[in-house]
Amino acid sequence: MYARTVPIVPASRQKDGAFEYLTTRKDELIGWARKFSIFPYPFVTACCAMEFMAVSASPYDTDRFGAALPRFSPRQADLLMVVGTVTHKQAPILLKVYEQMCEPKWVMAFGVCATSGGFYQNYAALPGIDKVIPVDIYIPGCPPRPEMVIDGIMQLQEKIAGSRHLIVNDRF
Amino acid sequence: MEPPLFDGLKQAIVPASGPGVVSHGILVFVLAPDELLPTVRQLRDAHGFDIFLDVTAVDWIGQVPRFEVVHHFYSTAHKVRVRLKVRVPEADPSVDSLVPLYGSAAFMERECHDMYGIHFRGNADLRPILLYEGFVGHPLRKDYPKQQEQPLVPYRS
Numbered sequence: 205m206y207a208r209t210v211p212i213v214p215a216s217r218q219k220d221g222a223f224e225y226l227t228t229r230k231d232e233l234i235g236w237a238r239k240f241s242i243f244p245y246p247f248v249t250a251c252c253a254m255e256f257m258a259v260s261a262s263p264y265d266t267d268r269f270g271a272a273l274p275r276f277s278p279r280q281a282d283l284l285m286v287v288g289t290v291t292h293k294q295a296p297i298l299l300k301v302y303e304q305m306c307e308p309k310w311v312m313a314f315g316v317c318a319t320s321g322g323f324y325q326n327y328a329a330l331p332g333i334d335k336v337i338p339v340d341i342y343i344p345g346c347p348p349r350p351e352m353v354i355d356g357i358m359q360l361q362e363k364i365a366g367s368r369h370l371i372v373n374d375r376f
Numbered sequence: 377m378e379p380p381l382f383d384g385l386k387q388a389i390v391p392a393s394g395p396g397v398v399s400h401g402i403l404v405f406v407l408a409p410d411e412l413l414p415t416v417r418q419l420r421d422a423h424g425f426d427i428f429l430d431v432t433a434v435d436w437i438g439q440v441p442r443f444e445v446v447h448h449f450y451s452t453a454h455k456v457r458v459r460l461k462v463r464v465p466e467a468d469p470s471v472d473s474l475v476p477l478y479g480s481a482a483f484m485e486r487e488c489h490d491m492y493g494i495h496f497r498g499n500a501d502l503r504p505i506l507l508y509e510g511f512v513g514h515p516l517r518k519d520y521p522k523q524q525e526q527p528l529v530p531y532r533s
Contacts, residue, residue: 293508295529326522327515335531 227368227376233273234369238282238308239361240317247301250288255347264350269357275369278304283360284337289317302337308369310340310360315347322346329359379456385423389415402448412462413472416447419458420477425449428478429457431485433492437518445494447474464494473498489529491516500531 208364248256258268266272275281290298313333316322319342321331333339343356382403386396389405396405407415429448431477436442447460462471473496474481485496486505493514504511514521
């Protein structure tokens with residue numbers, strides 16, 4: 205169902221088989237752990253907040269994916285959920301919040317305004333938060349259905365599970 | 377049905393441009409710029425208009441004078457609204473501030489100054505309130521480019 209996985213071992217590092225086997229198993233283990241402990245930081249600015257509440261609450265319950273415990277300090281969060289329209293006046297705040305987050309960190313653009321600005325193509329709104337910070341998962345919709353958000357979280361989990369997780373140095 | 381206060385208001389306030397008319401239940405007066413402050417003072421002191429609702433502007437681009445500054449007032453005693461319109465030219469888009477009469481006018485005039493560039497004589501604090509420092513131009517003017525952005529953070533390439 206989800207074919208979008210990042211190759212775990214780049215071609216340049218496929219030389220030493222034993223080392224790569226160890227590295228891959230380590231990445232799988234840490235990826236498995238990290239994908240079930242996505243602590244989100246809700247950067248909630250607009251009406252998508254209603255849908256964020258719906259998807260957080262018990263009928264849809266993102267806690268099933270380990271992504272329910274909102275940390276209201278970006279320093280403790282793994283996932284920056286940008287929920288709603290971000291204006292040009294607010295972009296410096298968003299950038300500061302992103303820079304305060306510790307690695308590893310991921311960003312979700314929740315709703316069409318965070319994705320591309322939506323219908324706000326004017327002087328006030330930022331045309332997509334990826335103009336300012338890198339984004340891992342885009343969830344379009346005005347607002348997105350809770351199913352779409354859950355699908356986005358699951359795809360992010362796939363991405364985390366399939367990524368390299370460097371914990372010691374730039375090789376391991 | 378027109379509120380009974382309107383007849384008295386129409387007789388009490390007769391601007392040079394003609395008597396007031398009722399539009400959608402609101403009594404509308406079109407004033408000259410120098411008639412604004414005396415009229416507002418009269419509304420507040422003699423007729424009980426105790427709430428200043430809003431000030432905004434209309435950009436009639438291509439017309440002379442170009443801008444129309446619109447004030448709204450409400451009377452909690454009579455439960456009626458009055459609208460005052462003042463035309464100001466593009467070269468000097470300034471009207472008298474209502475801050476001496478209504479304290480709440482300060483923020484609304486700042487917003488109107490942000491969006492339309494109307495200068496309110498007597499409002500000492502016309503810093504940006506919804507826009508930010510460094511924003512060039514007035515975005516709700518009709519000649520502001522529709523998608524002109526002025527980002528505060530440099531975009532990622």
